[in-house]
Amino acid sequence: MIIVAVLLCAQVAAQDPRLERLDPDTRSAVVALMDSARGDGLPVEPLIQRALEGATKSAPGARIVAAVRRLALDLGAARTALGTDASSPELEAGVAALRAGATPQVLTQLRTVRRPPLTMALSVLADLVASGVRADSAAAAVLTLAPKARDADLVEFRRAVERDIALGAPPGAATSIRVNAGALDNAYGASSGNTPRPPSRP
């Protein structure tokens, strides 16, 4: 029954109408990568989205296949670091963190200090690096805040660092000052609960 289910899933994936936006050669290569990823227990939706992004951006087929293959490999690396029970959003955020320069050990450590989901913590780490913060500094900051900070606190921390950088502060200094300010004021994790909010900006 399990084999039948797996074959059925593979057939559904092969017939996914979204992939018709790819040329036949690219589509067959992407489907093969998806099948392999599925066999490894990895989520395939991120692979589909990466292929569709390439198709919409009119990228050559070879580049699309290379991007999908690289993403599949990185999803596997993220799962190794985060554990087999990591969710698809966590794995995607883990890929972003790894590509930003975080080590697998940082991901594993984050897993031990913060209860799931880790999506936001991993994303903030990657986004800080994208803002110019060194990977080790970003990782240290997130690991410091992770045990107590809510997701909203992490987002506010990232925005504060980005604001300081935009105003001319060196990225490393902006990060450490904001971490220390959060520790002194106990600003992160001091409040609790979700509050309704209007549509927000990313």
Place this chain on the structure above:
Amino acid sequence: MFEPEDDVVARVIQQLRRPVTIDPELDARVMREIAAVPPAQRRVWPWWSLLAAAAVLGALLITRPWTWDAGRSGPDAFQFVLVAPQAASVSLVGDFNDWDPKRAPMQTAQGVWATVVNLAPGRYRYAFLVNGVEWRADPGAPAAKDDEFGTPSSVVTVGGRGS
């Protein structure tokens, strides 16, 4: 003005002050009436109905397995904005709409293009497609550094814990 000497009022007051006599059998009658009501019949569910309920619960657990993420909040509304006064059309495309420009055309008000999208927890790459040909990143959001297709993209992350 109230005059207590008034004869009619005095008689009314007298009637009101007269003690009310209660039938000494009243309590006993009430208890007899209560006892006469038949007790509610307890319905014992047959074993097969319990089995059916367990099967439905099992099917739900299989099709929607419980994870840590199960307790996370549902989709959040996110507003995406791009200021592009010269643009004739702007579409929002990303991981949340299969990178399909037709699915998220943005509305403009004097050159400010905006749309609201409901996003479940996750990390999404996206970009704006201006006039159907020009790709632009969101200047108000983190950049996607791992762009392998040569055009700028941005990232939005929707958390699940007090985000």
